Amino acid sequence: MTTPDLPPKPRSRPDRVSLWRYMRLFRQDILSAQPARLYRAWMAEFRTPFFRSYLINQPSLIDDVLKARPMDFPKSDRIGEGLRPLLGRSVFLTNGPEWKRQRRIIDPAFEGGRVRDTFPAIWAAGEAAVARMATGLREIEQEMSHAAADVIFRTLFSLPIEDKIATEVFHQFRAYQRTQPILNAAAFLPLPVWMPRGHRAETRATARAIRALITTLTQTRMDQIAQGTAPDDLATKIMTTADPETGARFTTEEMVDQVAIFFLAGHETSASALAWALYLLARYPEWQDRLAEEARAALVKGPDFAVMGKLRLARNIFREALRLYPPVPMMVRETSQAECFRDRHLPKGAQIVISPWHLHRHERLWDNPDGFDPARWATENGRACLREAFIPFSTGTRVCTGAGFAMVEGPLLLAMLARAYRFTIISDREPVPVAYLTVRAKDGIWLRVAQR
Numbered sequence: 001m002t003t004p005d006l007p008p009k010p011r012s013r014p015d016r017v018s019l020w021r022y023m024r025l026f027r028q029d030i031l032s033a034q035p036a037r038l039y040r041a042w043m044a045e046f047r048t049p050f051f052r053s054y055l056i057n058q059p060s061l062i063d064d065v066l067k068a069r070p071m072d073f074p075k076s077d078r079i080g081e082g083l084r085p086l087l088g089r090s091v092f093l094t095n096g097p098e099w100k101r102q103r104r105i106i107d108p109a110f111e112g113g114r115v116r117d118t119f120p121a122i123w124a125a126g127e128a129a130v131a132r133m134a135t136g137l138r139e140i141e142q143e144m145s146h147a148a149a150d151v152i153f154r155t156l157f158s159l160p161i162e163d164k165i166a167t168e169v170f171h172q173f174r175a176y177q178r179t180q181p182i183l184n185a186a187a188f189l190p191l192p193v194w195m196p197r198g199h200r201a202e203t204r205a206t207a208r209a210i211r212a213l214i215t216t217l218t219q220t221r222m223d224q225i226a227q228g229t230a231p232d233d234l235a236t237k238i239m240t241t242a243d244p245e246t247g248a249r250f251t252t253e254e255m256v257d258q259v260a261i262f263f264l265a266g267h268e269t270s271a272s273a274l275a276w277a278l279y280l281l282a283r284y285p286e287w288q289d290r291l292a293e294e295a296r297a298a299l300v301k302g303p304d305f306a307v308m309g310k311l312r313l314a315r316n317i318f319r320e321a322l323r324l325y326p327p328v329p330m331m332v333r334e335t336s337q338a339e340c341f342r343d344r345h346l347p348k349g350a351q352i353v354i355s356p357w358h359l360h361r362h363e364r365l366w367d368n369p370d371g372f373d374p375a376r377w378a379t380e381n382g383r384a385c386l387r388e389a390f391i392p393f394s395t396g397t398r399v400c401t402g403a404g405f406a407m408v409e410g411p412l413l414l415a416m417l418a419r420a421y422r423f424t425i426i427s428d429r430e431p432v433p434v435a436y437l438t439v440r441a442k443d444g445i446w447l448r449v450a451q452r
Helices: 019-028 059-068 077-087 096-110 114-132 140-157 164-179 201-227 234-239 252-283 285-301 305-310 312-324 374-378 380-388 403-420
Strands: 043-047 052-056 136-139 331-334 339-341 344-346 351-354 421-425 433-435 439-441 446-451
Touching: 052 059, 052 344, 059 351, 077 201, 077 252, 096 114, 096 234, 096 252, 114 140, 114 234, 114 403, 136 140, 140 164, 140 234, 140 252, 140 403, 164 201, 164 252, 201 234, 201 252, 234 252, 252 285, 252 312, 252 403, 252 421, 252 439, 252 446, 285 305, 285 312, 285 403, 285 421, 305 403, 312 374, 312 403, 374 380, 403 421
Parallel strands: 052 351
Antiparallel strands: 043 052, 136 446, 331 351, 339 344, 421 446, 433 439
16 A cells, blocks of 8 residues: 655755755754765764764664663763753753663653553543644644643643643743754854853743743642642652652652653654654545544544554554654764774764664665555564664663653544544645754644544
8 A cells, every 4th residue: 555655855965065054954954964875874974073973874783872882872962952951951861870860760650550540641632632623724733732732731740731831831842842953052062061052042031931830830749749639640650759779759850850851752752743644644545544444443432541452553653654754853872982883983972873764764674765654564574674773762771761651642642533534635735844853844734634
């Protein structure tokens, strides 16, 4: 059921451009700033006056960095500098003992049956998304941002998106992700600690507003915990979990940092994946009809976690959207010592770029790498690449804590929406993927929506 009509991807730049041109392109959109050869290369080197950067696509090298020796390749501050105003010292940005301590406190909230426990809240958010969706011409990114934010508020703080503070956080996050580029001046220049990091005034103001709102939510929940009236949700679980090694819990400030990354990782990334998945379903209506048929049969019993075992096509469609449009297009690590990759000598402090965007479309790994084909996951090539070349949530010890959560939320909401509505592409509004904080469409994703 594949088609030669391929979904869009950004144009690649010429192989050679000036450093100044590269910096401008990178700041605007890291996807179109890259040359086409990266879709075939196992490794590529980029040189700047201040550091060396190496993109790796070879699965064995990626496994070495992310799985075998993750502590030898800490996260790079060059990316972290751009996110620091919002995320502070969240688990997404820290390294070493600080990161390990944070994961010891956070991970128990997502272990065992916690995803099953939150399933009714995810279902309720899905029903609300179906009820909110209007027919006619709709900007789907905005709709899915609303839905994903609702999931986060319901599962983290037991609040629907209609709550006043929840609504304000949602609108501020949308403003933030459109104004904050992935990289700023600190990513390219060796700035001393006292020098301003080049954040836009609007970005700083929006980050302060978001953190103030999250502080209110966090302090309210801490008061409820002290009074014994707190609901049993993810926020309560994290706030009441003590580090098994030290006995310490998160302070309010530390919890604000973590909630900020939960919103960024759980809201922005899910919204991106859902929007692109709906676009792909609109572009390939035969797959959309098959999903609607599956959803009608699977969802009839209501909010029962067992339905997830019946949404196999929904899962494969969501996987394919994550492959073609990974929400986090690039991850950057740093060498803590000299290394040798593919006979290249990498100095200490070199940047290691792992790009799900290029890995997921690599011409030497995937069959039909640019095509949309949910059936690929049942093929020998698809199963092999699922193990070796599919990392939308990263992998290894720093794999996204909410990966299992996302793989319930995404297929379920897709199934609920496809059961209720038919989505159709708008021929003169082809979305162009660009990287803001996540992979979004340059001018939004516009689809026509009709009742089924």
